[in-house]
Amino acid sequence: MASILGANGQPILQEIASIERDINRVFYGRTLTNTDDTLISRGGGKGLKIYDELKRDAHAGAVLAKRKLAVTSRPWKVDPASDKRVDKRAAELVQQALEHLRFNHLCKRLLEATLKGFAVSEVLWELRSGMVLPARVVARDARRFVFSMEGALHLRTPSNMVEGEPMPDRKFIVHRRGADDDSPYGTGIGGMLFWPVFFKRNTITFWLTFADKFGSPTALGKYPNGANPPEQAKLLAALSAIAQDAGVIVPEGMTIELLEASRSGTVDTYEKLVRYMDEQMSKAVLGETMSTTAAATGLGSNQAGVQNEVRLEVAQDDADELCETLNDTLVRWIVEFNMPGAGLPRVCRDFSEPEDLVRRATRDKTLHDMGWEPSEDYILETYGEGWTRKAPAEPQDDPAAALLAAAGTNTAADPADAAEDPQFAEGKPLQQARGFNAARQQALVDGADALAGQWRTLMGRRVEDLMSMLDETGDLVQFRERMAQLVDAEPDPKAVDAIARATFAGHVVGRGKAPAKRSIAERLAALVRRRQG
Numbered sequence: 001m002a003s004i005l006g007a008n009g010q011p012i013l014q015e016i017a018s019i020e021r022d023i024n025r026v027f028y029g030r031t032l033t034n035t036d037d038t039l040i041s042r043g044g045g046k047g048l049k050i051y052d053e054l055k056r057d058a059h060a061g062a063v064l065a066k067r068k069l070a071v072t073s074r075p076w077k078v079d080p081a082s083d084k085r086v087d088k089r090a091a092e093l094v095q096q097a098l099e100h101l102r103f104n105h106l107c108k109r110l111l112e113a114t115l116k117g118f119a120v121s122e123v124l125w126e127l128r129s130g131m132v133l134p135a136r137v138v139a140r141d142a143r144r145f146v147f148s149m150e151g152a153l154h155l156r157t158p159s160n161m162v163e164g165e166p167m168p169d170r171k172f173i174v175h176r177r178g179a180d181d182d183s184p185y186g187t188g189i190g191g192m193l194f195w196p197v198f199f200k201r202n203t204i205t206f207w208l209t210f211a212d213k214f215g216s217p218t219a220l221g222k223y224p225n226g227a228n229p230p231e232q233a234k235l236l237a238a239l240s241a242i243a244q245d246a247g248v249i250v251p252e253g254m255t256i257e258l259l260e261a262s263r264s265g266t267v268d269t270y271e272k273l274v275r276y277m278d279e280q281m282s283k284a285v286l287g288e289t290m291s292t293t294a295a296a297t298g299l300g301s302n303q304a305g306v307q308n309e310v311r312l313e314v315a316q317d318d319a320d321e322l323c324e325t326l327n328d329t330l331v332r333w334i335v336e337f338n339m340p341g342a343g344l345p346r347v348c349r350d351f352s353e354p355e356d357l358v359r360r361a362t363r364d365k366t367l368h369d370m371g372w373e374p375s376e377d378y379i380l381e382t383y384g385e386g387w388t389r390k391a392p393a394e395p396q397d398d399p400a401a402a403l404l405a406a407a408g409t410n411t412a413a414d415p416a417d418a419a420e421d422p423q424f425a426e427g428k429p430l431q432q433a434r435g436f437n438a439a440r441q442q443a444l445v446d447g448a449d450a451l452a453g454q455w456r457t458l459m460g461r462r463v464e465d466l467m468s469m470l471d472e473t474g475d476l477v478q479f480r481e482r483m484a485q486l487v488d489a490e491p492d493p494k495a496v497d498a499i500a501r502a503t504f505a506g507h508v509v510g511r512g513k514a515p516a517k518r519s520i521a522e523r524l525a526a527l528v529r530r531r532q533g
Contacts, residue, residue: 019182020149031163032147032184036117038191048116048143051190057197059278063285063292068111070315071322072104074349081343090335091345097133097334098347107322109139113177114318117186120145121173123330132337134330137173147184170333175325192284200277207270287314319349357383
């Protein structure tokens, strides 16, 4: 193992592979140059401005703004260094100072480093309430700055446009993103985003040419031999008028033809290429595509959820790096100017996601089915106020017993109990038959209601199987095949028995005759017992 000690046995403290010894860099005096390959090859005299021009593309501008909003839309707070009183006061001071600065606007300007590699903002200090506090933080054009060999910030001025003038401490906030080999210029995503935007712009140019060429025919004018230039000019003017006027006139002897352009291939080739470039922009900026572009996925694949998690991971990383920059610069300066010796507070963004209560409720239901009962405190803590415990439901009657009870209790239509009316003695049999039929119909309705009320008990297991199958399968074809297998599976014996008993009782009630001595319930009960025996 190589030794970390020098010749005198002491640790080697100095930096060895420093940037100024890098053979891959070009230096102008004591100034570092930006090694971004895209800037070198395509920047020309514009420099970082070519990355600003990327935002003029609708899709690129939208996804860049979306990445910023994913950070600034999160609530921010300032945490004290400890529970000491002085540390809490320092955190309150920083909180008030940041609120005075339109903090989210400041963060959006510093997040330009995501695109360009680095961003610079100048702090304008003022004396307020006896303290040195930032009055404003103004974003500055990154093209105006360079970095020295030591990484110090220099401002390019008309009198010193190459090396620039060194800037004072505690004055400029420099936020860097993706720096390679500790390069102070950072490495933004502009170099990766430039080419999809470039190819898209050229594709749209070809697309418009294609639409112009094949959208309308080309006019061809022919003039006879010996036509003089004025006559030729008249023919050319007539051809130009075809695109605007419904009719044109030409001198005698001259003809106009319309040429239809022939083509091969599909018409939507350009559109597909443009959409493909949009997807590459989304990947370059957000790390995924489904939050900006609709896509068909397999049933239950949850690809949208997975890609959204990727987008949130990118946003949280942006927020963490930005907060580190602010804590090391602006937050530190405010405390050191006004409360030296106090612990340094830290500003941070809250990326905690609210719990998925649907998933929690599904898990709670599974535990309840396994025999566990949640406590009242747990319900209130998890699902909030406004809940009361439901009264226990009365046990459901057996459908067959419900038919028996419904038929037996409706005795008003029993002919044996009907009061004799001498005035209608001749119509008595008809009245008895109608009353008895009404009782049978009502008994069937009541029994069917009782059976329908037990669908969770009878069919709940099969419904759960279907829902689990729907979550597991990837598409409708697999779901259909699994359903075919489920149809051939053995049904629940309890459900079969309950439906069979209800069906038998229904047949008995439907075919029964008017009882003579025993009630309907007694006769049906006897028949059911006979069948079971």
